[in-house]
Amino acid sequence: MSTDSTEAETAPVNAASIQAIARKDFQDAVRSWLFWGLSLFFFMLLVIVAGVVAYFGEDIAAQGATTEALVGIVSNLTRLVIPLVALILGWKAIAGERESGSIKIMLALPHSRTDMILGKLLGRSAVLSLSLVVGFVLAALVVAVLLGGFSVVDYTGLLAVSIIYAIAYLSIAVSLSSLTKSTSIAGAAMFGVFVLFYIVWNAIGTVVLLLMGRGTISGVEVGDGVRPPDWAIFLEMLDPGAAYANVLSLATEAAQADDETLAMQAELFGGDLPFYLQDWFALVVLLFWIVTPLVVAVYRFDRVDL
Amino acid sequence: MSAISVDSLHKSFGSTVALEDLSFTVDEGEVFGFLGPNGAGKSTTINVLLDFVRPTSGNATVLGFDTVTETRAIKQRTGVLPEGTDAYDRLTARQHLEFAIDSKGVEDDPEALLERVGLADSIDIKAGGYSKGMEQRLMLAMALVGEPELLILDEPSTGLDPNGAREMRQIVREEVDRGATVFFSSHSMEQVEAVCDRVGILRDGEMVATDSVAGLRDSVDADTTLRVTVDRIDDDALEAVRTIEDVTDVQVDEGRADPTVVVRCNGSKTAVLSALESNGLEVTDFATEEASLEDVFQAYTTEGST
Incomplete structure (x- = not known):
């Protein structure tokens, strides 16, 4: 009989475990109607947008910027749609297994609770990524026909950034799901996230302007006008959706502001664009939203009675 | 170990x-x-x-x-x-x-x-x-x-x-x-x-x-209940049975048409029967009731027992 546990057995995280859990979770989710519905949804979204661009966008097409237009319009839609999809895909990830008791099947096997959170995130990310890829690839054929060709680089860039954006929201969803054993509470939490980022965060800019108007907070005077204070702009940039839009300009030609606009923006800050308005910071924001919820979830999930 | x-x-x-x-x-x-x-x-x-x-x-x-x-x-x-x-x-x-x-x-x-x-x-x-x-x-x-x-x-x-x-x-x-x-x-x-x-x-x-399991069965056997139907009740005979070592309790079952003596003992049944017979009683019938393991389980787990 073995009396010593090996090093791998005492480690809080085990790569093979995470992989096994992710594979199981993927097999499970890939058989759900949700997965096929999502793939179909993304396919339809792209095809419809491509159709609209092809129909109305003859001028853009003439300038050879069709894919940019496509990416621009699609990203505005996916910015709103991907969070919803991720929250729906992730809300039951752990709360559901705690509620049904099947978590005892999973954790009776040699997996740590941290393995479970990471494995679930990996599995669900694979499902959402696959449905994005399936939708995008199917649509690529249609898009190519409608637009008479497209930029593979831009299109792939949009796909890649969308996947990172999706993982950020999945991380939020899976992490919240680990904090409760009730899927109803988990569902309410997802709704809370939706309200926070779709409504509350979007309102920050408006509220700040309103308060500036009333003199409650003072803005920063620039030339003839007044702009919101740095902290308000910084706060707005922490919205994953804003970060998604900004990262797109790193990865594609589409959302790239021209030099003139950049110069104008920089002017508002006395010549240099502050770090939080630069594109690389948007990528940091997305990574922040992937890592922070996980850290909280891992810390807490490891300490509760299941 | x-x-x-x-x-x-x-x-x-x-x-x-x-x-x-x-x-x-x-x-x-x-x-x-x-x-x-x-x-x-x-x-x-x-x-x-x-x-x-x-x-x-x-x-x-x-x-x-x-x-x-x-x-x-x-x-x-x-x-x-x-x-x-x-x-x-x-x-x-x-x-x-x-x-x-x-x-x-x-x-x-x-x-x-x-x-x-x-x-x-x-x-x-x-x-x-x-x-x-x-x-x-x-x-x-x-x-x-x-x-x-x-x-x-x-x-x-x-x-x-x-x-x-x-x-x-x-x-x-x-x-x-x-x-x-x-x-x-x-x-x-x-x-x-x-x-x-x-x-x-x-x-x-x-x-x-x-x-x-055998040990539990033994502890059950210790409390065998003996029901002896006799031709009449005699106090001296009952007293004789009470003096037998291993007999823990002797009662007369008043609810029966035939005179019946109920004896709880953890020793020899023959000793009880011969004590009754040597005091002039005629034993017409007798039965033993052995508690099942299920009874022991009940005894251990029911409120009020020790």
């Missing part, structure tokens, strides 16, 4: 005390029946052993590993049949087993395992369509993955018909012959007496009796 060692374990959920100073050991290679009515704390104990809940105080080791700090090592060497959990609806029996095999990093054959539990016919059918009994067989097959040193079976007979329960006992015996230790919980003595070497009876979070 003992397979399971529980040392002054306390567990409270808020103000509810689930386990109170629980201590017991399970030896290597034995079949230990963990008995108690619903709510006695059986599941809480098993949950502590598998680190699903953390002890309030006290500690436990499984196969020499600490249940809190070395849980992965425990689960690597233990097969678990959890209670009251649903299988993963969208996964087939084969996928369930592949998950367990994958998780433990072993090379078992899913088909052979399902053959053993009588579920080979349904290997590629999704568990969502299984009956409770089929689900239970699937869970048993998962527990057998990797030839574990210890099997923890929580209410394994749930949902099984008598035939299924017999097959379950057969597999338990095979596993013990292979060298495994089996720890299994049940709320019914009937299910454990046929297969267990030792039995522990849990009541209100405390172990009220731990003994071999």
Whole structure:
């Protein structure tokens, strides 16, 4: 009989475990109607947008910027749609297994609770990524026909950034799901996230302007006008959706502001664009939203009675 | 080394005390029946052993590993049949087993395992369509993955018909012959007496009796009740019986048409009968009532008994 546990057995995280859990979770989710519905949804979204661009966008097409237009319009839609999809895909990830008791099947096997959170995130990310890829690839054929060709680089860039954006929201969803054993509470939490980022965060800019108007907070005077204070702009940039839009300009030609606009923006800050308005910071924001919820979830999930 | 060692374990959920100073050991290679009515704390104990809940105080080791700090090592060497959990609806029996095999990093054959539990016919059918009994067989097959040193079976007979329960006992015996230790919980003595070497009876979070099945039977035999029908009641005769060593109680059953003496003793029945006859009474009939193991279980677990 073995009396010593090996090093791998005492480690809080085990790569093979995470992989096994992710594979199981993927097999499970890939058989759900949700997965096929999502793939179909993304396919339809792209095809419809491509159709609209092809129909109305003859001028853009003439300038050879069709894919940019496509990416621009699609990203505005996916910015709103991907969070919803991720929250729906992730809300039951752990709360559901705690509620049904099947978590005892999973954790009776040699997996740590941290393995479970990471494995679930990996599995669900694979499902959402696959449905994005399936939708995008199917649509690529249609898009190519409608637009008479497209930029593979831009299109792939949009796909890649969308996947990172999706993982950020999945991380939020899976992490919240680990904090409760009730899927109803988990569902309410997802709704809370939706309200926070779709409504509350979007309102920050408006509220700040309103308060500036009333003199409650003072803005920063620039030339003839007044702009919101740095902290308000910084706060707005922490919205994953804003970060998604900004990262797109790193990865594609589409959302790239021209030099003139950049110069104008920089002017508002006395010549240099502050770090939080630069594109690389948007990528940091997305990574922040992937890592922070996980850290909280891992810390807490490891300490509760299941 | 003992397979399971529980040392002054306390567990409270808020103000509810689930386990109170629980201590017991399970030896290597034995079949230990963990008995108690619903709510006695059986599941809480098993949950502590598998680190699903953390002890309030006290500690436990499984196969020499600490249940809190070395849980992965425990689960690597233990097969678990959890209670009251649903299988993963969208996964087939084969996928369930592949998950367990994958998780433990072993090379078992899913088909052979399902053959053993009588579920080979349904290997590629999704568990969502299984009956409770089929689900239970699937869970048993998962527990057998990797030839574990210890099997923890929580209410394994749930949902099984008598035939299924017999097959379950057969597999338990095979596993013990292979060298495994089996720890299994049940709320019914009937299910454990046929297969267990030792039995522990849990009541209100405390172990009220731990003994071999034979030992429990002996303690039952000690309280055999003897009903003797005689031609008449005679006080001297009753007094003579009372003086016999081993007789604990003598009563006259007034509710009978025929005079009947009820004697509780843990010694020779013949001594009682000859004492009556030597005092001139004619014994017309007698019967012994031996309490079953189930009665002992009842006695240990019913309110008001000691």
